[in-house]
Amino acid sequence: MNFLLKEMWKYRLSYLFILPFMAMFIVFILIPVISGVLLSFTYFNAFDFPSWRGWLNYQNLFSQDIIFLQHVLPNSFKFAVFVGPVGYILAFLLAWLIAQLPNTMRTWYALAMYAPSLSAGIAMTVVWTVMFTGDRSGYINSFLLKWGIIEQPVLFLLDKDFLLNIMIIVSIWSSMGIGFLAILAGILNVDRQLYEAGRIDGISNRLQEVWYITIPMMKPQMMFAAIMAIVHTIKSGGIGVQLSGSNPTPNYAGQLLIDHINDYGFIRFELGYASAISIVVLLMCYVLSKFFGYLFAPKEDE
Numbered sequence: 001m002n003f004l005l006k007e008m009w010k011y012r013l014s015y016l017f018i019l020p021f022m023a024m025f026i027v028f029i030l031i032p033v034i035s036g037v038l039l040s041f042t043y044f045n046a047f048d049f050p051s052w053r054g055w056l057n058y059q060n061l062f063s064q065d066i067i068f069l070q071h072v073l074p075n076s077f078k079f080a081v082f083v084g085p086v087g088y089i090l091a092f093l094l095a096w097l098i099a100q101l102p103n104t105m106r107t108w109y110a111l112a113m114y115a116p117s118l119s120a121g122i123a124m125t126v127v128w129t130v131m132f133t134g135d136r137s138g139y140i141n142s143f144l145l146k147w148g149i150i151e152q153p154v155l156f157l158l159d160k161d162f163l164l165n166i167m168i169i170v171s172i173w174s175s176m177g178i179g180f181l182a183i184l185a186g187i188l189n190v191d192r193q194l195y196e197a198g199r200i201d202g203i204s205n206r207l208q209e210v211w212y213i214t215i216p217m218m219k220p221q222m223m224f225a226a227i228m229a230i231v232h233t234i235k236s237g238g239i240g241v242q243l244s245g246s247n248p249t250p251n252y253a254g255q256l257l258i259d260h261i262n263d264y265g266f267i268r269f270e271l272g273y274a275s276a277i278s279i280v281v282l283l284m285c286y287v288l289s290k291f292f293g294y295l296f297a298p299k300e301d302e
Contacts, residue, residue: 040276045270046269050272053272067252067255067260075256076234087233092225098184117175128166132157157245160250170243171232175229179224194213231285234258237261
């Protein structure tokens with residue numbers, strides 16, 4: 001113990017430099033995570049002192065929560081399968097195409113792709129809600145009526161057959177965030193001499209350049225973008241509520257994991273149960289992050 005204290009005192013200036021980060025990490029990450037784990041084993045209504053329930057919250061979540069099992073999980077799975085991979089692939093394709101442009105044009109196109117992720121809430125009400133409004137003033141209904149495809153306006157945002165699909169479209173459109181910029185930076189930082197060397201070694205087209213040179217040389221950026229895509233997909237919530245204007249969404253058609261947490265945490269005030277759902281989401285993020293970390297890890301680190 002004395003040796004440890006002497007070593008800490010010896011490097012006290014180093015500890016002083018990392019102190020602000022450590023304080024922020026402890027206050028805003030470590031303590032909330034530990035509190036969430038502890039609360040997930042309790043019944044807590046935000047007014048009375050938490051009472052211990054053990055594994056009962058988790059047992060109820062996976063055995064008796066019909067809304068979670070029949071609506072939230074299937075919705076979240078479909079949402080994640082489409083938004084995550086499609087958004088990730090589109091981010092790479094758009095970043096690669098933008099990287100081929102001259103500098104000035106590249107800046108404006110990158111800004112145009114990134115802007116929706118900054119103003120998703122405004123775009124939700126100004127663009128998408130107006131586009132799918134369930135009367136003749138909605139753009140989609142107006143076009144379909146004009147072309148004679150439908151005879152009556154369709155309530156897109158209140159129909160369980162359309163709501164989740166619209167949510168997927170909106171989320172993909174607004175998914176070009178930090179991960180997209182990281183991929184663009186990675187592509188631009190690939191040494192151009194590698195492409196020249198590749199042509200000498202037999203690479204004959206741009207697709208081979210991307211597969212054999214670009215992607216292997218930017219694995220750190222690809223991993224970061226993948227993790228950001230995971231976070232964006234799993235933390236997405238409130239989209240169906242904003243679009244449909246009802247909470248919960250009609251027939252729970254647009255309920256996702258975060259919506260389920262908000263339902264139990266801020267409407268029903270069952271904070272212990274909401275914490276249990278949050279821990280499940282946290283574990284999902286951790287497992288998927290580890291998977292992509294392994295997938296994109298440099299060979300020397302494997």
